Amino acid sequence: MTKKRKEIRQQQRKAWDSEKGRRKIIRHNTAANQEKHRVDWQPLVPDEEGQIADQRIMPLDERDRREAVTEQATAVLQTDLNDTQWQAMAAETPFQLGLVVEVSRGLCRATVNGDTIVCDVRGTLIAEGSGYTNVLAVGDRVLVQPLSEARGLVEGVLPRRSGLARADSFDTHLKQILAANVDQLLVVAAWLEPKLWLQMVDEYLIGAQRNGLKTAVCLNKIDLAKSKNEVETLVAAYGKLNIPVFLTAAAQGVGIEPVRDFLRGQATVLAGLSGVGKSTLLNAVQPGLQLRTSAVSNMKSREGRHTTTQALVIPLEMGGSVVDTPGIKDMGLHGLYPDDLILYYPELADVVGLCRFGDCTHSHEPGCVVKEAVENGRIAQWRYDNYVNLYDILVEAA
Numbered sequence: 001m002t003k004k005r006k007e008i009r010q011q012q013r014k015a016w017d018s019e020k021g022r023r024k025i026i027r028h029n030t031a032a033n034q035e036k037h038r039v040d041w042q043p044l045v046p047d048e049e050g051q052i053a054d055q056r057i058m059p060l061d062e063r064d065r066r067e068a069v070t071e072q073a074t075a076v077l078q079t080d081l082n083d084t085q086w087q088a089m090a091a092e093t094p095f096q097l098g099l100v101v102e103v104s105r106g107l108c109r110a111t112v113n114g115d116t117i118v119c120d121v122r123g124t125l126i127a128e129g130s131g132y133t134n135v136l137a138v139g140d141r142v143l144v145q146p147l148s149e150a151r152g153l154v155e156g157v158l159p160r161r162s163g164l165a166r167a168d169s170f171d172t173h174l175k176q177i178l179a180a181n182v183d184q185l186l187v188v189a190a191w192l193e194p195k196l197w198l199q200m201v202d203e204y205l206i207g208a209q210r211n212g213l214k215t216a217v218c219l220n221k222i223d224l225a226k227s228k229n230e231v232e233t234l235v236a237a238y239g240k241l242n243i244p245v246f247l248t249a250a251a252q253g254v255g256i257e258p259v260r261d262f263l264r265g266q267a268t269v270l271a272g273l274s275g276v277g278k279s280t281l282l283n284a285v286q287p288g289l290q291l292r293t294s295a296v297s298n299m300k301s302r303e304g305r306h307t308t309t310q311a312l313v314i315p316l317e318m319g320g321s322v323v324d325t326p327g328i329k330d331m332g333l334h335g336l337y338p339d340d341l342i343l344y345y346p347e348l349a350d351v352v353g354l355c356r357f358g359d360c361t362h363s364h365e366p367g368c369v370v371k372e373a374v375e376n377g378r379i380a381q382w383r384y385d386n387y388v389n390l391y392d393i394l395v396e397a398a
């Protein structure tokens with residue numbers, strides 16, 4: 001992230017904080033709140049070049065509409081929320097505070113006073129107008145009306161501290177929230193079976209960073225690598241960017257302690273392809289969990305579509321919790337402007353302005369400083385390749 005951008009963010013944050021009193025209780029999805037958010041909307045700030053990238057092709061009013069909705073979706077986050085405050089909010093209502101631990105269509109499982117009960121979601125809670133395509137996600141704090149033993153009704157969703165969201169693949173100006181109130185994302189990948197796919201790892205990292213989450217990578221099944229050295233050399237690029245990389249062989253209990261340290265006391269989302277070893281890893285982190293693990297061969301039948309993504313919140317004995325998300329097959333960078341991709345490749349951003357041609361695409365031009373940096377090893381070849389590939393994908397989708 002450039003300095004300018006940081007300053008802009010800080011200014012936005014200040015403006016946001018100064019209005020705190022007026023915004024105190026925000027409940028999602030109510031007509032009154034939609035009005036309120038509208039008041040809170042602030043004009044989008046142009047980038048360093050004074051323009052809002054890549055939106056020229058859209059009619060003006062459509063652009064405004066999308067910006068407004070995007071702004072709204074992020075505006076409902078209140079980053080300083082904690083359990084005490086959620087408790088206090090619930091105490092002001094006739095309902096109980098619940099933590100959503102599992103979601104499927106129209107139903108969820110929520111932990112209320114230590115018991116996990118099945119809840120319907122009140123029909124008046126609609127996603128429309130919230131900036132999201134779904135009403136709730138695992139990790140949400142909700143207001144629950146107990147109906148009978150082991151059954152309840154979700155009456156409202158409390159404001160979120162944070163969330164992992166991705167742009168909806170059809171309505172890219174809307175977001176789908178995958179997990180709420182999480183602090184960080186741990187990408188789990190396997191060295192082999194399934195084969196390491198660093199472009200996907202980059203996508204997860206970018207997705208999380210766009211949501212303001214801390215990130216780390218767990219590279220599992222290193223027992224299948226010829227040498228640890230080979231693995232370390234490859235992922236050194238992440239280390240240079242201060243993204244922690246944990247090398248593990250979860251099935252053998254190797255390398256687990258640093259992962260445990262990373263998870264302790266934090267709300268973490270796990271992301272990664274089926275079969276990379278997420279469940280095995282969690283079982284190693286907390287023996288006794290006994291999550292089901294499956295051989296790679298019978299994965300296909302388990303994979304749902306995005307809309308039926310089921311996730312599970314697992315509380316950790318050492319403090320903190322983990323959201324296991326079997327369904328997040330791809331993070332999707334929908335809605336990211338191609339020219340903003342460079343923000344997530346700081347090692348490229350460092351040199352990118354120095355090419356001989358101002359409009360250098362860093363693919364074939366002479367005097368390209370990026371290519372030079374790749375050749376002399378300052379930029380990892382695979383990071384460069386990922387950047388170019390993702391850039392092309394984003395341009396095509398724009």
Ligand SMILES: Nc1nc2c(ncn2[C@@H]2O[C@H](COP(=O)(O)OP(=O)(O)O)[C@@H](O)[C@H]2O)c(=O)[nH]1
Nearest residue numbers: 221249250251275276277278279280293294295
């Ligand atoms: N060789 C090897 N296999 C592993 C390792 N960790 C997990 N596996 C195997 O990979 C398969 C998928 O693991 P699972 O935890 O179900 O993956 P998930 O889909 O990401 O939750 C299982 O057969 C595990 O036994 C590891 O460190 N090394």
Ligand SMILES: [Mg+2]
Nearest residue numbers: 278279292293
């Ligand atoms: Mg699993």
Ligand SMILES: [Zn+2]
Nearest residue numbers: 355360362368
């Ligand atoms: Zn260049």
